[in-house]
Amino acid sequence: MLQALPVKLETSGDEKALLLATMKKYNEAANFLAEQAFRLKIANKVELQKRFYYQLREQFNLSAQFAVRVISKVVEAYKKDKRIKPVFRELGAIQYDQRNLSWKGLDRVSMITLKGRIKLRTRIGEYQKSRADRIRGQADLIYRKGEFYLIAVVDAPEQSEFDPVGAIGVDLGIENIATDSDGQVFRGETIEKARKRYNSLRARLQKKSTRSAKRHLKKMSGREKRFKRDINHVISKAIVSKAKGTIRAIALEDLSGIRSRATVIGRKQQRDRHSKWSFRQLRAFVEYKAKRDGVPVKFVDPKNTSRECPKCHNIDARNRRTRNHFKCTECGYEAMADHVAACNIAARAAVNQPIVAPLFSAVTSPLALAVGS
Ligand SMILES: [Zn+2]
Incomplete structure (x- = not known):
């Protein structure tokens, strides 16, 4: 079974700025290409590559691998529903694979940016280390709360069931x-408190029904969902x-x-x-x-x-x-x-x-x- 393994990256101020700039360029290029694909009604990878590969590389200063990844990302999103032009977040994930990212164990990683490869240290626990031998090539770079993470894919074997005693x-x-x-x-007081806070805030916002209240509600539901997910992970573990x-x-x-x-x-x-x-x-x-x-x-x-x-x-x-x-x-x-x-x-x-x-x-x-x- 495949498992996602988040690995936090240690970055200096410069490295962080470089990764942020890379992320922005990557998504800017994706939005540009989505615009073209939508305008021309093209969801074919080969066709898009033929027409826009060089433009992506020059206009957005992308490496060959990034240009190819951007094209795949756009095709994947646009194919789902051709009536909709895909829009990518400014700091949306970058998909890496073994050609633009390589691991040295799980302690170090070398990855392509706008300015060539950089080598970074990672901050990982023992559990994650024990999974290092099963790591696969691909990983998504994401940015959360001021930190960069690679969401690596590892192949976790299922264990055969033991004979339980009760x-x-x-x-x-x-x-x-x-x-x-x-x-x-x-249980936990934190859970109960957060639950109450979300419930009362939600009730207040629902009464308002203004546009900003709706936006706020949507944002909150995302945060609440993540909170519940975290708690559910802790309890199940x-x-x-x-x-x-x-x-x-x-x-x-x-x-x-x-x-x-x-x-x-x-x-x-x-x-x-x-x-x-x-x-x-x-x-x-x-x-x-x-x-x-x-x-x-x-x-x-x-x-x-x-x-x-x-x-x-x-x-x-x-x-x-x-x-x-x-x-x-x-x-x-x-x-x-x-x-x-x-x-x-x-x-x-x-x-x-x-x-x-x-x-x-x-x-x-x-x-x-x-x-x-
Ligand atoms: Zn009884």
């Missing part, structure tokens, strides 16, 4: 974004690495279960919070990372996971008196509600797919050891 049940967000059957809660470290499978409910349960609780506000948090994405991240790390994922019937007592299995809507609190009407067992749901999910995974491998063999099999270490 499962971690994960309950996705009634009160918290995620709670597992060990009782760990994935924590869940998967815990499962891997304890040789357990991950048990999840069906997505449809989240919605219907929220409806049963009948709090509109609560329901809004659910639909607004990107659970689909969180689940996709968990599945993706699990697959990558060889962690089995099991799906269970979500029915009554929040109402069943994990001790005596009494199912009763009154077991869940409030959103947070579970108390069994039969045996009196009490716990945090999301934790109870997570325990039920874990138990169902164990019942659904009995684990045949005895504990001892699972722990001592070479695969399990490799995975656990």
